[in-house]
Amino acid sequence: MPLELTDQVRNEPFPSNIGNPYYPLERDVLILAAVHPGSKHLSIREIGQRLGIPVTRVKTLIHQSCIKLDAHNRNEATFNALKRGEINLNELISLDELAEILCSVDPDVLRRIAGYVGPNQMKSYAPEKGEQIPCKERRHPGILTNRERDVIILASQGLTNMEMAEKLCMSTSSVRTFLNRAFTKLGARKKADAVQAALKQREITICEISSLDELTFYLAPLGAESIEKMAQMLEEKQSKVPV
Secondary structure, eight states, rough: BBBOOOOOHHOOSSOTTTTTOOOOOHHHHHHHHOOOOGGGGOOOHHHHHHTOOHHHHHHHHHHHHHHTOOSSSSSHHHHHHHTSSSSOGGTTOOOHHHHEEEETHHHHHHHHHHHHHHHTGGGGGBBBTTTOOOOOOSSSSOOOOOOHHHHHHHTTTTTTHHHHHHHHOOOOOOOHHHHHHHHHHTOSSHHHHHHHHHTTTTOOGGGGOOHHHHHHHHHGGGHHHHHHHHHHHHHHHHHTSSS
């Protein structure tokens, strides 16, 4: 069955607070925990300074968010909040950064999404549930080994090291080793940074971590105009990549 977006997701630039399980500060803390100016995540202290609250209060708010979102850490909490529509991509990242992350996607895929979420709501553009995203092939040879790619792809799903170890049939220490090697190669310090870097460098592609209906859900709140703008950015970026 084609995906049907709710009116709230299609029309609202920001999630509604009606029925929202958060206090406003919990959302603010999650958003600041996810942003990374200069490729460096804000520390707990820096988040507190921006919000004008003590470090202990920041830790409490993150802990409360993790409980409500059934998450083990703040990265997983942010991922779950995005899936639930509690926060939107445009609160975490700029269009240019998002275009970098989506560099492996055919611009026409974004235009299809724009046509579906736009004012005309073209039903023929509706993605099927679980539909695969048509992606350009990732670059070869890459800097990551297959196992390093595996842990980064699973990290993008918000899995803990233990959960990754179970899926990959290896020890948690091996998972940590592969993660640390990937961090070093990608110039990242945290899982979320490594996932973004891997996407931008085309070590992994968005089609390996998301389906078309999921991507549509995440991009819909940006609006058709912004999605079309990203499609144009992708065309420009991809035209400059040597064949």
